[in-house]
Amino acid sequence: MKRWLPSLLIAMAVAGASMMTLAAPEDDRVAFENYFLTKFPDTPKSDFVNGIYSIDPISRDQWLDLEEFPPYELALESGETLFETPFANGKTYGDCFDNGGIGVRQNYPYFDTERGEVVTLELAINECRTANDEKPLKWKSGPIAAISAYMAFTSRGQTINVVIPDDSRALAAYEEGKKFYYTKRGQLNFSCSDCHIGGSGGYIRTEKLSPSIGHVSHFPVYRLKWGAIGTLHRRFSGCNQQVRAKAFKAQGREYRNLEYFLSYMSNGLEFNGPGVRR
Amino acid sequence: MIMKKLITIIFTAAALTVGGTVSAEQVSVEQFNSAIVEANELRKKSGELDHEWRDTAKLLKSAQAAASEGDLDKAMKLVAEAKFQSEAAINQAEREARLWEGRVVR
Structure with a gap:
């Protein structure tokens, strides 16, 4: 009994640590979701797929008009x-x-x-x-x-359900995306989270900043600014350049891992793309 | 006595200013070449750390163009700005490696 007890305790500790590591993304997601539900108590969870229109009644009305004859x-x-x-x-x-x-x-x-x-x-x-x-x-x-x-x-209404398999490389990809999201970069020293968590609902110049939850659901989007439809990585690239950071390559490892993390954060919401944005 | 000291200070300051101007005018092509290589190395390092800023490469390109037109003063100013940007970007990368986790929503 005494001989194998230390080995058993070590094995239990290792298994426990492993489970804690795997649980981290779900802890992140729940905290992420709760942050926005608390910050925007009038917005139903399912409505965050509509981005800025979920928290801004004025632009929502304009958007609903646009959706009658959607430019996409x-x-x-x-x-x-x-x-x-x-x-x-x-x-x-x-x-x-x-x-x-x-x-x-x-x-x-x-x-x-x-x-x-x-x-x-x-x-x-x-x-x-x-x-x-x-x-x-x-x-x-x-x-x-x-x-x-x-x-x-053709996939509207399907649920975002990103899975992180039991593979250390998958968790590493998720963590890299998470690090990217929270890291300040560029001459203006902004992180994605600065604008779309802390700054969500606030303004940069005349533009109201959208909440991150649900961000991935409606891409690709037709942006009036672009006058065309564009991909999520085009938007990532534009955001990076707006804070005066050198953008990364679309579909390079960095943006794919960012998409992986951001999509995981929106698990449980519905895909409603393509969308239209200013 | 005080007047003499004041005059000495004024002349010394004037001499230093003139000296500085002269040395800025005497930037050589070799000095520029060395400075731009150093600035470009720093830019590459900031890129390796995933923190290169948007305009740094453009500044270096403009510096090269200015040097090609013989305006080495302008070229050196642009190189200095690019170098400053890269150093700041490298500092940002080192700082963010420690700080980003503190921003995670919990």
Whole structure:
């Protein structure tokens, strides 16, 4: 009894520490969600998928008017056409995805344990192309945003459910995304969290800052500022440049891990993309 | 006596100012080349730390253009600004490595 008791205690401690480590992302998410529910008590949790419109009644009215004839409709149509148009070898995007690519937005981003990295929807779209001997598309706007928008549209109402598998590399990817989110960078010395946690609901110049929870749900978005539809990584890039930091490459490791973390923070909310934003 | 000291101080200050101006005018191409290499190394280091600032590379590009046009004073000022940015970015990276976790919502 006495001989194996220390070994048993050590094993229990190791198992306990391991469970604590794996529990951390869920602790983060619950704290993240509670922060916004407390800060914006008039906003139902499910409404945070509408971003700034969930906390700003005036811009919400304008947005609802826009949604009557949404400016992303043309992109949706071209996205559907591109999605269905066969590659030179006769195959289509649908051949690369589960369920023919319809209603699968909620499967992304995920951590691929074979590759050891986060896979986003846009990455999967371009990998589908290269697997079929087609040139990859540019990452931030144009056809890839249109295809992604169409795929998101077919997935409206599906629940964000990012899983962090029991793989230390997956947890490391999550932690790297989390670190990125909370780290100040650029000449203006801002972190993502400065604007979208502490600053959410406040103003930068004339713009009201949106809450982070639900941020990923409505991408790709048609931004009036862009006059076009663009991807989430285009927005990440723009945010970094606005604080005068050098932007990272779209679909590079940094932004994919950031997307992984941010999506996990919105687990339980619904996908409602594509959206329209100022 | 006081007047003499005052005059001495004024002349000394004037001499130093003139000396400084002369030395700034005498920036050599070699000095510029050395300064821009150093500033670019710092920029690369800030990038390796994932903290390069948006405009640093542009400043160095502008410095190179100014030097090519023979305006070494302007070029050196731009290099100095780029160097300052990179040093600040490196400091930011080192500082943030310690501080970011304190911002996590708990």
